[in-house]
Amino acid sequence: MAAGALAFFIIKAQSVMPATVLAPQEVKPVKKVQRPDIRESLLTPNAYSRPQIELKEVNAVVIHYVANPGTSAKDNRNYFEGLKDSQATYASSNFIVGLKGEILQCVPLDEVAYCSNERNEDSISIECCHLDETGKFNDNTYQSLVHLTAWLCGRYNLTADKIIRHYDVTGKNCPKYYVEHEEAWTQFKMDVEAYIAEHGEE
Numbered sequence: 454m455a456a457g458a459l460a461f462f463i464i465k466a467q468s469v470m471p472a473t474v475l476a477p478q479e480v481k482p483v484k485k486v487q488r489p490d491i492r493e494s495l496l497t498p499n500a501y502s503r504p505q506i507e508l509k510e511v512n513a514v515v516i517h518y519v520a521n522p523g524t525s526a527k528d529n530r531n532y533f534e535g536l537k538d539s540q541a542t543y544a545s546s547n548f549i550v551g552l553k554g555e556i557l558q559c560v561p562l563d564e565v566a567y568c569s570n571e572r573n574e575d576s577i578s579i580e581c582c583h584l585d586e587t588g589k590f591n592d593n594t595y596q597s598l599v600h601l602t603a604w605l606c607g608r609y610n611l612t613a614d615k616i617i618r619h620y621d622v623t624g625k626n627c628p629k630y631y632v633e634h635e636e637a638w639t640q641f642k643m644d645v646e647a648y649i650a651e652h653g654e655e
């Protein structure tokens with residue numbers, strides 16, 4: 454078929470397409486998985502790391518790496534806490550996943566954390582610890598991150614395309630391993646989906 458004729462055919466086909474085809478497809482809500490074991494270690498309210506700005510909507514989960522090899526979740530939590538005195542910068546995260554798979558919560562789910570730049574006001578942030586400069590997460594950290602992310606997806610009805618990297622917001626090399634290994638990032642999102650499929654309930 455010549456290009457012109459094909460174009461005509463496509464236009465013709467669109468014009469006779471029944472309206473129902475264009476209606477939004479019925480989307481099933483994301484299944485809910487059990488809440489992982491979360492240790493609440495909330496920051497003291499302060500302008501630098503816990504400004505207590507209301508988080509009005511959650512449209513994404515943003516994954517980060519701490520960029521400080523070998524540090525624990527507690528170390529990073531205490532760094533955020535210390536900003537209230539040092540006033541060095543504005544930084545925090547809703548969650549930090551540690552090297553043993555422990556999950557610390559620093560900022561409540563209904564408050565903005567200073568982690569993901571222009572997505573601070575409509576996302577939940579997760580920082581992850583790592584052993585070395587590659588930024589690769591160990592198995593403990595990875596398994597907890599999968600569970601935590603899966604739980605948040607169910608809680609906020611987010612599909613896997615709403616799981617994003619800090620890199621996707623600002624172009625920053627964070628989380629380093631998943632910026633440098635696109636296939637591992639795709640695998641992570643598939644692992645979250647698989648976790649929800651296996652453990653989720655309607």
Ligand SMILES: [Zn+2]
Nearest residue numbers: 517518619627
């Ligand atoms: Zn980051």
